[in-house]
Amino acid sequence: MPRLVIVSPCYNEEAILAYSARELTQLLERLIASNKILPTSHVLYVNDGSRDRTWEMIEELHQENTFIDGLCLAGNVGSELAVMAGLMTAKEEADVVVSIDADLQDDLGAIEEMIDRYLEGYDIVYGVKKSRQADPFLKRTTAQAFYRLQQSMGIRMVYNHTNFRLMSRRALEALSRYPERNLYLRGIIPMLGYPSTTVDDIIRERVAGESKYNYRKLLFLAVDGITSFTTRPISWIVGMGFFCLLISILMAVYVLVSYIEHLAVPGWASLMLSLWFIGSMLLLSLGVVGQYIGKIYIEVKDRPRYHIAQHLQHHD
Ligand code: UDP
Ligand code: MG
Secondary structure, three states, X not given: OOOEEEEEEEOOOOOOHHHHHHHHHHHHHHHHHOOOOOOOOEEEEEEOOOOOOHHXXXXXXXXXXXXXXXXXXXXXXXXXXXXXXXXXXXXXXXXXXXXXXXXXXXXXXHHHHHHHHHHOOOOEEEEEEEEOOOOOHHHHHHHHHHHHHHHHOOOOOOXXXXXXXXXXXXXXXXXXXXXXXXXXXXXXXXXXXXXXXXXXXXXXXXXXXXXXOOHXXXXXXXXXXXXXXXXXXXXXXHHHHHHHHXXXXXXXXXXXXXXXXXOOOOOHHHXXXXXXXXXXXXXXXXXXXXXXXXXXXXXXXXXXXXXXXXXXXXXX
C-alpha cells in the first residue's frame, strides 16, 4: 500500500481552506478505510506568501487534524514554484503525490482512480478536464488556442490538463533534477518519459474566494510555456533571412533588366539591390547569433539528459 500525500498550493485562500480540509480529510479517510493507501497519508498545504489569514488557518488545522501538514514559503513565488516546493517536500515522505489546486475545482473522485492507475504501474497520471464549461468563455478559448500553438511548435503537452496530477516518487526524483527558474511544470512532466496515463476531471465552479490568476499573469505563464521549451522562434529568423535573400536575387534580376532597358531612374538600381541584400544579411547574422544564444540557453537550463527507467544487473 502506498503512502499518499496531497499537495495543495494556497494563495489568499482563507475563504476556502476549511471546506478544502474537510473534503480532503473525508477523501483520505475513505481511501484508508478501503485499504488503498496507508493510514499515514496526509495533506500538505503550501502557503505561497498569502497576505490574509491563510497560514494561521493552516496552523490551526494542523493542530486539530492529524491529516493536515503545512509548509509556509517566505514570500509569494507563484503557483508553479509553490507546487514544486510542495512536491519536493512531499517526495521525502510519500510513495505517491497528488497535486491539486486549493479551490478544489477539480474532481476529487478522480483521485481514487489515479491511485488505481498508479497501482497498475503508471508513474504519472494526468487529470484531464472533460469540460471547461465552468471557465469563462474568453479563458476557455484562449487556453485552447494556446495549447494548439504549443503543439505546432513541437512542445509536448497534455491537452486540457492543468496542475491536477499524480506522480510516483520515482517521477518526482526525476523532476527534482530540473533546476530551472522559469518553471512550467506542464511542459516538463511529459519530458520525464515515465509511463503515464490520464483520468477524466470534471471541473466545477469555485465554491468560495476568487481566481488568483488574472490575464496578465496568464500571459506571463503562456510566454514561459513557449520560451522555456523551444528555440524555434530563432529558426524563424533564419528562415526569414533566407526568404529575403531569395527576394534580393529576384530583385537583382528585375533591377538589371530595368537598368539595361533604361527604365530605371538613376540611383534606383543600386538602392534596390543594397536594400534587400543588406536586409537579408542582417537577418541571417541575427539568426547565426541567435543559434549560439539558443545553445547557451539550453546549456544554462542544466536539464538532465536522461532518466533511467530500469537497470538489470547481476552484481552490485
Ligand atoms: N496560487 C498560488 N500562488 C499564486 C497564485 C495562485 O499558490 O501566486 C494557487 C491558488 O491558491 C490555487 C492555485 O494556485 O490553489 C490555482 O489558482 P486559481 O484557482 O486562482 O487559478 P484558476 O483555477 O482560476 O486558474
Ligand atoms: Mg482554480
